[in-house]
Amino acid sequence: MPETYAPSARAALVQLMLEGRVIPNVELVKEFKIELGKDDRDALNDDGLLESSKEGRRLVHRITDKGIAWCINDLSEGEAPSRMGPLARVHAAVLRRVMRFLKERGLFGEAVRPADLEDLIRQVYLELGDGYQDWVRLAKIRPRLSAERGEVDETLLQMVKAGDTHLVASANQKVLTEEDHAAAIRIGGEDKHLMAIEES
Structure with missing residues (x-):
């Protein structure tokens, strides 16, 4: 079982992995509706999953290789958030099953490869x-x-x-x-x- 973090922190990591690029914090909020609070951000940075830095006045985030590995484990082994409805919970169960299938066959990287x-x-x-x-x-x-x-x-x-x-x-x-x-x-x-x- 991977170490757990708040849902917003988990969402931020997965979104960064999917995008495959540095994402400004303002874009994380406006485009992806993910608010990564200071405590969650500090926890991810301290654990080496995320690198947050300033570019001019902007705060930007980059997922690390360790963060990507954590996402893979979380998506295949992590627990669904407790406040999910029945449909979302079933979707999470399907996702875990698909993730295990991809991991076992070494296809995960190809499946979540960022945009061209x-x-x-x-x-x-x-x-x-x-x-x-x-x-x-x-x-x-x-x-x-x-x-x-x-x-x-x-x-x-x-x-x-x-x-x-x-x-x-x-x-x-x-x-x-x-x-x-x-x-x-x-x-x-x-x-x-x-x-x-x-x-x-």
């Missing part, structure tokens, strides 16, 4: 920039993507080949941070640090 990575990159790009054609640092984009670096690089290259995405080196190399160097993608023997997407 290219769509996710485009969404994060627009969230971080000032609209299409704005140059955004890869160092800001990469941390928002819950995907392996190789998979992200391959997707970026496919986007460039499609013609509406551009990757360039920073014109002023002196202002680059360690994060910029680490996030760069090497193309044609040159590190690219910035990305822009044209409006289709």
Whole structure:
């Protein structure tokens, strides 16, 4: 049995796992109707399931690998909230059975895979920039993507080949941070640090 948390905390973790990206707290509330209170947030952070941090004035959340593992166990072994109606309780029982089936066959990751990575990159790009054609640092984009670096690089290259995405080196190399160097993608023997997407 996984350790239990409040329903809102459990919901936040599962939503973050499904989205596969960093989610601002305001979006968690407005878009997903999940209010993650300070006590619940602190408990999840202290237990290593969640990483909450400030980006400017915004509080953002990212699920950890440990958090994903906890979600898998909770969905397959966790108890349903006590105040559920009969239909919701039966749905929870079906979910647990399906989850066990997926876990036993190693299919869980494929079943809950986040939205298409290219769509996710485009969404994060627009969230971080000032609209299409704005140059955004890869160092800001990469941390928002819950995907392996190789998979992200391959997707970026496919986007460039499609013609509406551009990757360039920073014109002023002196202002680059360690994060910029680490996030760069090497193309044609040159590190690219910035990305822009044209409006289709």
